[in-house]
Amino acid sequence: MMRGEERPCPVCGAHAAEVLHVRRFVLPDGHPFVAGYQVVTCGTCGAAYATPLPPQEAYEAFYRDRSKYADAATGTGGGVQPWDDARLADTARQLAELVPDRTAHVMDVGCGAGGLLRHLRQLGYSRLTGIDPAPACVAAVQAIDGVRGLVGSLFTLPATATPADCVVLSHVLEHVRDVGAAVDGLRAVVHRDGCVYAEVPDATRYADFLVAPYLDFNTEHINHFSVGTLRRLFATRGWQVTASGTKTIWSSPSTQYPCAWVAARPRHASDTPSTEEPDTTLRHALQRYVKASETLLSAISANCDRAQLAIREVFVWGTGQTTAILLAETPLGTTRVVAYTDSNPIYHGLTIAGVPVVPPEQLRERPEVPVVIGSLLHGAEIVTALTARRFPNPIIRLDFSIP
Ligand SMILES: [Zn+2]
Known part of the structure; x- marks a missing residue:
């Protein structure tokens, strides 16, 4: 297991953070991630994140070699299961409102098995590219008629990836250690007049959608965004936020999951940069989540004893x-x-x-x-x-x- 290193705030770069929760895991032997971390909130911008963590390279290797999303039967993102397919269809319709031109080049980075691309194809998009670190996922994408699949990530974008009119990051940024570098890297693959659509879990509503204790503080979800901190991430790195909001998606046949999303485009010299206020809601919302998780954990422990x-x-x-x-x-x-x-x-x-x-x-x-x-x-x-x-x-x- 790798040693963790302290992270600065992934949204504003500050180092002043308050510890909200200490998380521990029992992981498979030889697992590349740390067996625990702190969940902290940034005293400057209000963002929430896990620290200390192994370097970004460990995450790159993990999603390349051990991606759970490569198994079509159980991994989300492929749309094999009806509830997963429904949420991908919904996101495709949302993107079609954002980018109505069916000849626009849409690129899904972290596309998994390509379920979203398949729905965009069905909506009539003719220039679609899927990028994923896992070769098995890319093979699944290449099998979709009319979709190009490339191996890569936000940090190792393929040289053959031509700039897109819309880059989609669906449930990617919560998995990334070096978030600022990832957002900066997007500039190379987004047209000057193109846009980015980024969707992540909405951490301000974790407590309202609690299924398993601390499930959102897991080994892969290492950033906890609100709409506000997601907007700030893009706005402070040269992007003009054009729209943002919240939604819910299905995470199993019977459970829903809260999401936050933002649409942004490269900022032009003529734009007035939007000012994003520090987030004041996230800390309290996560404290509520910790409390609810603790109650649920106690009930499960009691059931262990009963069994x-x-x-x-x-x-x-x-x-x-x-x-x-x-x-x-x-x-x-x-x-x-x-x-x-x-x-x-x-x-x-x-x-x-x-x-x-x-x-x-x-x-x-x-x-x-x-x-x-x-x-x-x-x-x-x-x-x-x-x-x-x-x-x-x-x-x-x-x-x-x-x-
Ligand atoms: Zn911050």
Whole structure:
């Protein structure tokens, strides 16, 4: 695991930050990210972010080599699942209002398996480019008729990427360590009269959409934006913000997720730069989120005790972000886990504290061992899949009796 380095504020560059929360994770062995960090708010501009963190290169390597978005069946962004597809269709319609010209060159950076590009194609766009660090994602993009796919990122933009009329950053900036450099790099791929559309989770509403404790303070989401701090990020780096707002998207068949978005274009000499006030809402909103997460965590810990996890062997289904937090913060961390399993094959063969992550079929070899559902976001889907595939193992849901 890599050592973390202190970060300045990703929005304004200041170093004066107040600690809001200390996060810990139990991650797969050899995972390149840190096993914990502080969530802080900037005393100057009000932005919120995680620190200390490994360098940007660690994130580049992670999204290139270990992208969970490369698996079409489980990764978001491909639009394979109906709820994911619905939100991509919605974003495509929003972009069509922003850039009505169907001959405009639209470039999706961090495009995953290309679900948004597929919807833009269906709306009639003829010049579409998708860029993603994961080769498997780019292969999926190239398979979409009429869409060009290139391997790269905001930091390693492909030399063959010609400037676009609209660059889309959909759920990218919350994953980036060196945010300012990423936004500056956009200048090379946005036409002088082109625009950027950036969408991120809306951290001011995390508490209103709480599903699993601290799920938004995960290993990949390292910046927590409000509309205000997102506007400020672009406005202070030579961009003219033309529109911004909030929306909600589906994050599972039954849960919604809050988002903030901004549209901006390169600032011209004739423009009057907009002045963005420091954000005064984010700190309080995140304090509310911490409090709500703590309450939920206590309820889950009580359910662990009720399920007598301390005295039994279990399998754990789900090796994602919620499991990483539950292992660090609840009695699940001291339970005797026989093996972990996950629907996403990218995790098979890893170990967590020496315990292997196996394909789901191997659970049948120990039918008497119960399966703890480690995901709260996709808990209902996992239970449905287990039942449909006639797994004999008893099921333990940690969120079952939570009001
Ligand atoms: Zn700041």
